[in-house]
Amino acid sequence: MDVIRKRRSIRRYERKEIDREALNRLLEAARLAPSAKNIQPWKLVVVIDDSLKRELARACLGQTFIRECSAVIVGVGDPSYKWHIVDTTIALEHIVLEAVELGLGTCWIGAFNESEVKRILGIPEDKKVVACLTVGYPAESPPPRPKKSIEELVCFNRYK
Amino acid sequence: MDVIRKRRSIRRYERKEIDREALNRLLEAARLAPSAKNIQPWKLVVVIDDSLKRELARACLGQTFIRECSAVIVGVGDPSYKWHIVDTTIALEHIVLEAVELGLGTCWIGAFNESEVKRILGIPEDKKVVACLTVGYPAESPPPRPKKSIEELVCFNRYK
Numbered sequence A, B: 001m002d003v004i005r006k007r008r009s010i011r012r013y014e015r016k017e018i019d020r021e022a023l024n025r026l027l028e029a030a031r032l033a034p035s036a037k038n039i040q041p042w043k044l045v046v047v048i049d050d051s052l053k054r055e056l057a058r059a060c061l062g063q064t065f066i067r068e069c070s071a072v073i074v075g076v077g078d079p080s081y082k083w084h085i086v087d088t089t090i091a092l093e094h095i096v097l098e099a100v101e102l103g104l105g106t107c108w109i110g111a112f113n114e115s116e117v118k119r120i121l122g123i124p125e126d127k128k129v130v131a132c133l134t135v136g137y138p139a140e141s142p143p144p145r146p147k148k149s150i151e152e153l154v155c156f157n158r159y160k
Helices: A002-006 A020-031 A050-059 A084-101 A114-121 B002-006 B020-031 B050-059 B064-068 B084-101 B114-121
Strands: A042-047 A071-077 A105-109 A128-138 A154-156 B042-047 B071-077 B105-109 B128-136 B154-156
Touching: A002 A084, A002 B084, A020 A042, A020 A084, A042 A050, A042 A084, A050 A071, A050 A114, A071 A084, A084 A105, A084 A128, A084 B002, A084 B084, A114 A128, B002 B084, B020 B042, B020 B084, B042 B050, B042 B084, B050 B064, B050 B071, B050 B114, B064 B128, B071 B084, B084 B105, B084 B128, B114 B128
Parallel strands: A042 B154, A154 B042
Antiparallel strands: A042 A071, A071 A128, A105 A128, B042 B071, B071 B128, B105 B128
């Protein structure tokens, strides 16, 4: 719960390479994610090359902060499995939460031109770019965002 | 990372009502989940009524263990928002991880007849049942499932 409470979407980063051991822990957190029928129909492309990050920032509709992070982690699902979006998402959120534990910051990136991202990273046509994460050393500490109340989000026994 | 490592899919439960304070913590963990543009396009239906749980077990293609859990949490997304599946999934996985911290067990349920689940719980036609979770007090401690290696799951800079 501490980690969940501390998590923020971080959009400003120190320009710094990611510590390799920290990165390994993030990837291990993803690897241990549950997956429908344990199929694990996903791959992660970890982009640390500066010129690729710049290209990705353009493909992510000009969100220039993407260039400044240490790594962009691109979650790629295999659409031949029904649960590929859910399974890829779970793995990415494990990274988000483990990052908090390690003092790293992340931001989910949903706005991107999928075919551009595929072209830049050589992702096959038949795969799906589910979402991207920026990862790096936070250079901001934003306050929590307002969230809906439990009453708005939860109902008991019957949908309301 | 401890929580991520300890997590298992639990399919046997003690027959016991869920502690209301624990349930509140699970729901709070979901509430704090990140969401594209902070829209939070989801609702959770928490099913604790025994006869509704029995009906749900049938709608979940006869997975009878669903009757034995303390609560079924049904994640409902609003398809008018592009990221409703991802956002609902993140919220549900926060519940899964917080449950580990509280000594509770969960299991993602992907196999269900969506229109039956909607009928049973009064979920509107235009909403999407993203997935369900069983939640309860574990009556089994399964070993970890085999996972793909980092080499199979991760590549650097270019898709391989």
